[in-house]
Amino acid sequence: MEDYALSFWIYMAVMSVFVGGAVKKILASHISSMPTLVAWLGAIVLVERLCALCMPAVLALGIFCAVCWFYTAWAAPAPALPVEGKAVFITGCDSGFGNATVKHLDAMGFQVFATVLDLEGEGARHLKSVCSPRVSLLQVDITQPQQIQQALLDTKAKLGMKGLWGLVNNAGLCVNFGDAELSLMSNYRGCMEVNFFGTVMVTKTFLPLLRQSKGRIITISSPSGEQPFPCLASYGASKAALNLFINTLRHELEPWGLKFSTILPSAFRTGQCRNTDYWEKQHKHLIQNLSPSLLEEYGEEYILETKDLFQNHAKTASEDLSPVVNTIVEALLSPQPSVRYYTGAGVRLMYFICSYFPVSISDKFLEKLFVKKKVMPRALRKQNGLGTLLSHSLNNNNNNNNINNNNNISKIE
The missing domain is CATH 1.20.1270 (Substrate Binding Domain Of Dnak; Chain:A; Domain 2)
Structure with a gap:
């Protein structure tokens, strides 16, 4: 029994x-x-x-x-909708997911309107060289309402009486690395301007065309908009605001026949993440603009470790963008697209743990998954009597580096 x-x-x-x-x-x-x-x-x-x-x-x-x-x-999946006659507007196509999606949709036969920040930039030149005349490149900074309105006029002129089938809200910005207290207010405002206000403006501007065709709105968001990833407060807050806006629209526009999908990708190597100079400039900018009291409380070594962890994490991110591109295609052509797509390695496991495990376990999981910090803030080290020990360790490392540099110079000479 x-x-x-x-x-x-x-x-x-x-x-x-x-x-x-x-x-x-x-x-x-x-x-x-x-x-x-x-x-x-x-x-x-x-x-x-x-x-x-x-x-x-x-x-x-x-x-x-x-x-x-x-x-x-x-259970046989429903056949995908035909591509013929469908037009898609995509933001943020200079690089990353946007650039790859434009090429893939063009190869499938979509008419594509792709926004770039610079029509003469490397990403735009690449698209011009490999894509068909079905692709129209538009120079748009989504934080500038006038440029968005001009993009609408250009799109309408080429569509004629036809509606717009899909809007892919891909443009995004992550300008900080660091604790929420250390993140500059300019970082919070920058992320909100692009990731939230800019995307809201694009979506509202193109909604009449999308309602006409009963089309799709696909938004590239981030798990950091729903989970408390360390050192991503400004980026995560902007994505959280965007998620709520999109979900509210989804409920309100259901009678119009529009379908909404939000894609939550894992770590992929896009944008500036592989650019070493970018990380160095961000680090230098943060150090120069922090208040002296905060810099003293946390310590330069603490901030330097955070920068190194972010840079190393970016190096391990996947370079294969096809999972996200294929998900965008599915959301565009599925008769019944999902409201949410979890794309990339580890995302479903992370959501499973964060949904069903105690908060203490899920928090530890996020810390181990993202940035595994070892250096404590300077003020806490002093409280625990570790400040002197770390100082000696850093001095020894600096001395060793100086000796190695002198040896290298001697060898070169």
């Missing part, structure tokens, strides 16, 4: 996790989920009845997984 009770509770624990996640995902998908929900409930009832007959929990779980696999394998 005790074995049965143990099996039952093991079964209940495992099933609660899997079923809770499945139902949450189904309800969040915002599609006609009745057949899927009925199938899941049927599988749950079946396994529950088997467990009631004292079946071992492991065997019951195996049968449940087999039923889920059978349903998934045999």
